[in-house]
Structure formats: structure tokens, C-alpha cells
Amino acid sequence: MVSFRRLEVTIVTVSPAADESPATDRPPLDSTALSADGALLPGLRVEVVEETGSTNALVAERARAGEPEGLVVVAEHQTAGRGRLDRRWETPPRAALTFSVLLRPSVAPASWPWLPLLAGHAVGKTLRAVGHDAAVKWPNDVLIDGRKVAGLLVERVDSPAGPAAVVGIGLNVSTSRQELPVPEATSLALEAGGAPDRTALLVDLLATLGESYAAWQAGGAAAEARLAESYAAACDTVGREVRVDLPAAQTLHGRATGVDSRGRLLVEHDGTTTAVAAGDVVHVRAQERPQD
Numbered sequence: 001m002v003s004f005r006r007l008e009v010t011i012v013t014v015s016p017a018a019d020e021s022p023a024t025d026r027p028p029l030d031s032t033a034l035s036a037d038g039a040l041l042p043g044l045r046v047e048v049v050e051e052t053g054s055t056n057a058l059v060a061e062r063a064r065a066g067e068p069e070g071l072v073v074v075a076e077h078q079t080a081g082r083g084r085l086d087r088r089w090e091t092p093p094r095a096a097l098t099f100s101v102l103l104r105p106s107v108a109p110a111s112w113p114w115l116p117l118l119a120g121h122a123v124g125k126t127l128r129a130v131g132h133d134a135a136v137k138w139p140n141d142v143l144i145d146g147r148k149v150a151g152l153l154v155e156r157v158d159s160p161a162g163p164a165a166v167v168g169i170g171l172n173v174s175t176s177r178q179e180l181p182v183p184e185a186t187s188l189a190l191e192a193g194g195a196p197d198r199t200a201l202l203v204d205l206l207a208t209l210g211e212s213y214a215a216w217q218a219g220g221a222a223a224e225a226r227l228a229e230s231y232a233a234a235c236d237t238v239g240r241e242v243r244v245d246l247p248a249a250q251t252l253h254g255r256a257t258g259v260d261s262r263g264r265l266l267v268e269h270d271g272t273t274t275a276v277a278a279g280d281v282v283h284v285r286a287q288e289r290p291q292d
């Protein structure tokens, strides 16, 4: 099991406001500090690559070849970054934190759907710890003030060494308004008037993720019940009118009322509650609600 200690990291502002033209002075990650044999992050092996197609693809390949859990690959630039539902995830070089973590959870596969929620929750906690008003959007996004700042893509990989999960995280750090793909997205720099140091932020993110992962693996059903409560409290989706596009081209409209002990979103409509295991959620404004 991966276990790595909590680190106190000071996040310093180093870049100009991202609202202006794209920053040209984006400092590289400190790969020496990150890769120093787990010195900063015991239990993890961090590799920084200048450019790759997708860190999820790269880590999945390593998982198939038998790599043990704890590998983290961070890319300064992805040329074919993958998002959920076959979407693309594009960020300019050094403007984001784009990385993937290889895990081999010992818990039953039925519990694995917790992984994206657990990881998104860890990103939200880390951002709140450095002063951002971050919330999670079920199941895979992290928002600041209703705008998406981070997305997660968790993929299962089968290998002779057993099943693995690749947890991919993309967090917009110094991305300017004009570099963002949609107006509903944001970056830390846009929210705070300057970008944090990405190395320190990555260390903090990985430490928080490691803590949550260890507690989940060790805690069984009680830990999942606690996680459901804590996730729901940090979830911007809960309490909202939502439209959920379900995998079988069906759509569900209703009010999100909570998250159950399996991580499913509970959606209430006409007195009936549906537990949603997978779907694309839209937070619906009142005027967009369908006529009953």
C-alpha cells in the first residue's frame, strides 16, 4: 500500500495575472526535487517528462508491463491529453499540472468507483488548504466559483500483475482566459491573480491523495461511509437541479440530494430517488428546467 507523509508546503505567487496575454515565463517543475528517491514523497516514484501524448497512456503501458503501484508520471506538456467521454484535454506547456498515478488497490473491485471521487476530493481539499474556494462536481471535476479548474480521468488496466488503476489529474495553473477551451473553465492564476509554484503544489496534492487513499484502503465500509459524507459536504452538485446524461443515451432530470456509500449520486424526481453510478452531470439553472 502506498503511504506517504503529509508535507507542509508554502505556495508562493510567481507569475503575472493570467487574464492578460498568455504567460511566457512559466517556470519548469523542479524534477530533481520531485524525483529524489521518494525523499519528498515516500512511497512514490515521480518521473517528470518534458512531453508525451498522454500521461494516462504512458502509465497504463507501464502498468501492463508489471510496474508496482506508486509510479507518478508528470508531463510538462501533453500532445494528446485525454478527457472523459473521449474528449481531449489540452493545456499549453507548463501551464498546468498534468500527471497520472499508478495504483493497485487491494480493496474489492466493487469499491473502485470511489477512486475518481476520492482523488477529486483530495484535489479540492488541497486547493482549499491554500485559500481557494474549491468544490467537487460529481463525479470527476473540481470547480472554483462554479468554473472547472481540474478534471480527473481514472482508467482500469488489466495486467498479468493484476488489475491497476491509472488516476489522471489535469489542473489548470497559469492558463490564461484565452488559452482555456471553454468560458466555463478557469485556472488558479485567474482565480488568485497569480500562479502558485507547481512543484510545491504537486507535492501537496500527492501527499493529500496518499493520505486519502491509505485511509480508504484501510478503513473498509466505515471509511466509505465517512468518505460519502465528507464528499457530499464538499460537492457543488448536491442540492442542485441537475441533468444527468446517462451512458445508454438516456437523460435524467431531478434534484441531487446526496452521495451513497458506493459513491453514486442520488437524484430525486417526483418522489423517486435514482442512484446514478455513471453519467455526465450538468448543473441546471432554474430557467433551463424542462417543463413537466
Ligand SMILES: O=C(O)CCCC[C@@H]1SC[C@@H]2NC(=O)N[C@@H]21
Binding pocket: 053, 054, 055, 056, 057, 078, 080, 081, 082, 083, 084, 085, 087, 089, 097, 098, 099, 100, 140, 150, 151, 152, 153, 168, 169, 170, 171
Ligand atoms: O475532465 C476530464 O474530462 C478529465 C481530464 C483528465 C486530464 C488528465 S491530464 C493527466 C492525465 N492524462 C490524460 O491524458 N488525461 C489525464
